[in-house]
Amino acid sequence: MSGGPAEQGKNTRLVTSGRRKEWTGPVVNPPVWRASTHLYETEADRKAGGTSNSDGEFYYGRRGAPTQWALSDALTQLEPEAFGTVLYPSGVAAITGALLAVLRPGEVLLVTDNAYEPTRLAALGLLKSFGIETRFFDPLDLDGFEHAFCEKTKAVMLESPGSLTMEVSDVPALAAIARDKGAVSLLDNTWASPLGFAALEHGCDISIMSLTKHVGGHSDLMMGSASAGEKYYRRLRRTAQALGHVVSPDDASLALRGLRTMGVRLKKSTASALEIARWLYGRPEVGFVRCPMLPDSPDYRLWQRDFTGGCGLFCFVLKDSSEAARARFIDTLDLFGIGYSWGGFESLVIPFDPASIRTAMPWPPASAGTGERLGIRLSIGLEDTEDLIHDLERGFTAMEQA
Template sequence: MPDSHHASSGLTLDTRLTRTGKAPSHAGGVPVNTPLVRASTVLFDSVGAMRDARARRDEERIFSYGARGTPTTFALEDAVSELEGAWRTRLFPTGLAAIGMVLLSYLKPGDHVLMSDSVYEPTRNLVHSFLEPYGIRSTFFAADGSGIEELFEPNTRLVYAECPGSLVYEMCDLPKLAELAHARGALLAADNTWGSGVQYRPLALGADISTMAATKYLSGHSDVMMGTVATTEAAWRPLNERCDAFGMTVSPDDAWLVLRGMRTLSARLQMHERHALEVAHWLQERPEVATVFCPALPQHPGHEIWKRDCSGTNGLLSIELQPGVGNAAVERFVDALRLFGRGSSWGGYESLVAWTNMRAARSVTDWSGRGAVVRLHVGLESPRDLTADLASGFEAMASASGA
């Protein structure tokens, strides 16, 4: 049996097993990738050092407790701040959690928020399930921003926009929205998941707050959930205080995965853009398609704003089928696809398809009388194979329509 004591330390094996390997030292360089640091408890050399850290951590980012972040999550916050041109960034378990915390941080009972008609549908649900019961009024404005001047109220504290809009990618004049909001003492928040900080930068266009679902393009591999909120210096404090109060944090393992995905973000987006535009142009020639929604296409409403404010597009596009195509035929089209996976989300390397309900997703814009809308996320597969797959889907749709 091995001796239970180490001759040099005088400590028992059980004690040594709990204490060894905590502070490795090595000679040489540093790793390319940020080390993965998992932690809940953080130790200090003295009571004074612990007291000093706790006194400073509300103003400074200090490694003091796992719920306040670790070196791995701090590294991701810095990367997102660099991407967004932000003062600071906080991380959240999901994109929707990030959006919810924005509403919690900048609104209180009695306030009024202006919400874009084109927001992510679960954000719309937050208005009814959270804001209204807590006495926070909301008004939806047209996705292109038209007529918003008439909707401001004396207690409007926040304008929340998504640009390009969810599902059909409406463009709004974000600098104009910022000017209108700031002149009335309100903040402007923007959902930047589409732009990912590469193709669109709301903070540079006048927004105070930018949210992203890092689940999508930042991660890029469909294997992690996360949201981010980046702000200007002036808007930072309410968000930071509310996040600390609610113990908002993310797993360092997830942060490490998003960091890894971000290293190839620009390269992946360029490939998504090439493939999506090739597929979009092919779809424009199909008789089954009434409209192709993609802000990079000259025919798209808001294309001129896209050219002014964006530096590219991504893998997202949607198609409106010809009016009169029945639900059974639409379902046959979607089910016939073999390279487009049927599933929620987007932003990974794979192609996806989703049949949308535009009447539920919009309340200002009238979608009655229009054709069914199907959203495509064009992945990294060959566009030739993807268009062949879509052609097979249209054949199946025609068979269902004929039946």
């Protein structure tokens, strides 16, 4: 549960965290403990066990075993100021589980208008059925955010950069306002991970990740996590146990394996994404590029102030194009798979048109030119950057063909 030495670098913690001797024994990685039933030596041991409901104590398979505990411990050590981390069977389960842990019927939740669409759907569906009201806000408007609170507002769901359209918000300021108003702040921190943005250090109460993305890194597992200080960790843990949330030890082992190389993979994909974003910025077919790491980005100042790293996910918007031309562009790509998710070793592409799911902030943005509305999201993998650029160039050529 305790964090690693504060003076150790992030990549050192990626390699060493979660590898307690009592979990690994004489080998490098903790074995895969497949177990539903945990046995006690005596009846007295059974009566004494399971009282803390914490990682590291055998009780029953739903509470995990050394494979899952090692992953939770490693993630906790990566998140400054975290007391513990709860694992969930998917990123969406982490989001809904965390929200259910901090909200009650009759309360109000504020959600950033550029949130991950399943977050929006959970708020308007599941949470609504529990009597929780959701209101959406523009995360770039601090004054408007402050005035969005009412006496029933008890939680705020943040995401930065925003899903699909990649706006960076002033998370420390938003979290500070939420705290002053007596609300819990939750951040979907999947894009940057703790390697790029220390959510709790920047004022958030709960940091959520889809481990399916960067941590897994190989597009072969589904998992989520939520890290917090002791107060909210206890609430997260109790709610997860009540909901029966558990991850398989096999998937936890895969996530641990991916975690060890996450730093070098992010470094490569981030560098490639920045180079490709610069190249796209100069293309005549492109209206604008939304990549927070790009010095020409309107959000670059905030990104440079708050972030210590990025990733390979960004977007751009076509200029004076049609849906048919966008489809030709995507269909021509060879190295970019057409599919959801991101953060794996392979590059991906999807089109996006978020206007129908935005209620508090406009799409296209007010700064966009005429005809700049059709978006394309890229997840840059580990391929050679020049090959990816060549592939995109072929896509632009095909776009012009009737």
